[in-house]
Amino acid sequence: MNDDILLSMTGIDKRFAGIPALSGASFAVGRGEVHALIGQNGAGKSTLIKVLTGYYRRDAGDVAFDGKPFEVFSPQLAQASGISTIYQEINLVPYRSITENICLGREARHYGLLDWKRMHKEAETLLRRFNVRVDVDRPLMEFNTATQQMVAIARAIGFSAKLVVMDEPTSSLDDREVTVLFDVIRQLKQEGVSVVFVSHKLDELYEVCDRVTIMRDGRTVKTAAMTEIDKIGLVSSMLGRTINRAEGHATAFSDRDEKKIGKVLLSAQNLSINRTVQDVSFDVRSGEIAGFAGLLGAGRTETARLVFGIDRPRAGIMHYDGQQFDPRSPADAIAAGMGFCTEDRKSEGIVPEMSVAENMMLALMPKVSKSGVIDEKAQRKIVERFIRQLDIKCSGPDQKVRELSGGNQQKVLLGRWLAMNPTLLILDEPTRGIDVGAKGEIQSLIKSLADRGLAVLMISSELEEVIEGADRVFVLREGITVAEFDRNQATEDVLMSAMAHGNAPRIVEAAS
Known part of the structure; x- marks a missing residue:
């Protein structure tokens, strides 16, 4: 093994219920190197890190660390071996003091008793590296998220690690704090x-990283020095597209009739909540499919949550059907005529142990109830109608939804919202995780809904789906709307350029 290599992972396989999450993945980090690990959702980054740190056991492959074969069976053993991991979700003890959190697991003792003076001094010294000066004896929960993130990093450094894994470490930091982190x-x-360094922010990679490894679909697709690959190359490798392609693949979407597109139904100007959504503006018209394109972390889902009232914006203004719109909860959005099919249908959409009928009627239940008693006849009639209309493959309304295929589960969710007779439907990754045949059916259904006058806001990580399906495409990058293209302008070239650089003025002029 090369003495300059600290970590080597080769041929790593990992399956869950027979489905590959990693397939022959490889990853190598040099001594004293800052190495970026990037990829879209589902690329395998988190699984690879969890294999390294003992959270998962690999099915195949070899790992070597510091010149020796390496295998641990828990994150604690990985930490004891010299690998510290800082997760995006802060994994600390909020009711304990900053000192206790930083020194947890390696407490200093004097004659068998905790040496608080020594530990407080160590905590203060570690945090001073980040220009953080706080009372380390106070509970962690009393401090903001940025300070908690700095404490997590200080804890990792305090273990005298040889390798520090940082998973989206800047997600909750402001610009000044990011600068301090990069100095550390x-x-x-x-x-x-x-x-x-795991991050979806391309600019950060060039500022602090030496090399980058790009993953896609559980495989390592490219490793290069940051000086040898530009932003377009990063985006192209992550998406599996080539920048000189101007044509998208045909999908079940066919040419839309622009004459059927009506007036603006929803408009949003300058929405912001934090670093995930900083300045997003867009609008959606009746009978139109508006698409959101962008890389992981661009703020697409977070914007949809603001529109649907799941989260409240810090700034910005929305109008819906000509009236100012400020939903305080999803109930307000539903009452206004919106539906929202979430990206994670298994965690946030379906209720697995409930039937097809029960899942489909969740949102409509108040309308088919009288004095708290469900009108089962009315419910059955609605459910059977949508099973027919959406061609849901099931044994009947009483079958448990967990027994259906992914595509049919997605149709049940669509049926839930269509039963509400909405005027706007938000679809977050509507075809993710379903087979090709079901994907075509879902796409055809979306088109037919828009043809009937329904406004659709479609979020998709698949460029060809956005290009072929959307009448207009809004490109988001790091929480900002950076470009808007109509159907004739939206090619893979211009979308990837906007996603990589934040704008594409030269290409837009050429296309317009």
Whole structure:
């Protein structure tokens, strides 16, 4: 093994219920190197890290760390071996003090008793590297998210790790705090500590990383020095597309009749909530399919949550059907005529142990109830109608929804919202995780709904789906709307350019 290599992972396989999450993945990090690990949702980044840190056991492959074969069976053992991981979701003890969190698991003792003076001093010294000066004896929960993130990083560094894995470490930091973090990463590099930097923010990679490994569909597709690959190359590798392609593949969407598109139904200007949504503006017209394109972390789903009242915006204004719109909850959005099929249908959409009928009627239940008693005859009639209309393959309304295929589960969710007779339907990754045949059926259904006058806001990570399906495409990048293209302008070239650089003025002019 090369003495300059600290970590080597080769031929890594990992399956869940027979489905591959990693297939022959490889990853290598040099000593004193800052190495970026990037990829879209489902690319395998998190699984690879969890295999490394003992959270998962690999099915095949070899791992070597610091010149020796390496296998641990828990994150604690990985940490004891010199690998510290800082997860995006802060994994600390909120009711304990900052000192306790930083020193947890390696407490200093004097004559068998906890040496608080020494531990407080160590915590203060570690945090001072981040220009954080706080009372380390206070509970962590009393501090903001940015300070908690700095405490998590200080804890990882305090273990004298040889390798620090940072999973989206800047997600809750402001620009000043990001600058401080990058200074600390450079210090670690000078001290010979290696850093794996997981981020969806392309600009950050070029600022602090030496090399990058790109993953897609559980495989390692490219490793290169940051100086040898530009942003377009990163985007192309993540998406599996080539920048000089201008034509999308044909899908079940066919040419739309622009004459059927009506007036603006929803408009949003300058929406913001935090770093995930900073300045998003768009509008959707009746009978139109408006598409959101962007890389992981661009703010697409977060914007949809603002529109549907799941989260409240910090700034910005929305209008719906000509009236100012400020939903305080999803109930307000539903009452206004909206439906929302979430990206994660298994966690946030279907209720697995409930029947097809029960899942489909969740939103409509108040309308088919009288004095709290469900009108089962009316419910049955509605459910059977949508089973027929959507061609849901099931044994009947009483079959448990968990027994259906992914495509049919998605149709049940569509039926839930269509039963409400909405005027706007938000579809977040409507064809993710379903087979090709069901995908075509869902796409045809979306088109037919728009043809009947329904406004559709469609979020998709598949460029060809957005290009072929949307009448207009809004490109989001790091929480900002950076470009808008109509159907004739939206090619893979211009979308990838906007996703990579934040704008595409030259290409837009050429296309318009």
